[in-house]
Ligand SMILES: Nc1ncnc2c1ncn2[C@@H]1O[C@H](COP(=O)(O)OP(=O)(O)O)[C@@H](O)[C@H]1O
């Protein structure tokens with residue numbers, strides 16, 4: 524019998540366990556041990572959006588940014604199947620409990636291009652904005668956003684670091700923490 528038989532993929536579907544370490548009030552690190560856990564984190568966020576929030580997703584290709592966005596959509600009552608990578612259109616708009624704007628900046632190469640899509644025009648009190656490749660946003664980016672960095676640690680495992688920048692995202696992170704801890 525071969526000794527190096529690969530172990531089966533992890534199947535921990537409980538989303539939000541193992542929240543430590545907590546670095547500070549505004550940072551929360553959580554391990555996502557399956558695709559479902561990432562979807563569930565997105566859904567937990569989607570449920571708790573009040574409108575006006577901006578969620579900035581970072582992490583390499585395949586890190587799970589679109590998977591997380593599908594979860595957010597589902598939490599807002601939008602079918603996750605509608606959500607795809609808006610590769611060519613850059614911005615997709617969905618309507619659910621709130622309007623969801625989903626932007627993917629992968630193909631944005633300059634500040635001029637970024638300005639021309641006018642993402643800021645979509646911001647609004649009854650809108651939640653999710654931005655993939657948010658590190659392509661320029662220095663004039665919003666004052667208030669929840670950054671979620673996804674790191675691809677193993678085939679099925681992602682490490683999510685949520686960092687609140689500003690009062691709205693701070694409040695969202697607080698709701699997530701207090702309401703999802705077991
Ligand atoms: N724990 C996990 N969370 C998210 N995606 C995962 C996970 N484990 C495996 N995957 C796979 O990783 C890929 C993530 O793709 P995607 O969300 O499109 O990435 P991105 O939008 O960051 O480029 C999918 O094929 C998904 O099935």
Ligand SMILES: [Mg+2]
Pocket residue numbers: 588589608627655
């Ligand atoms: Mg994507």
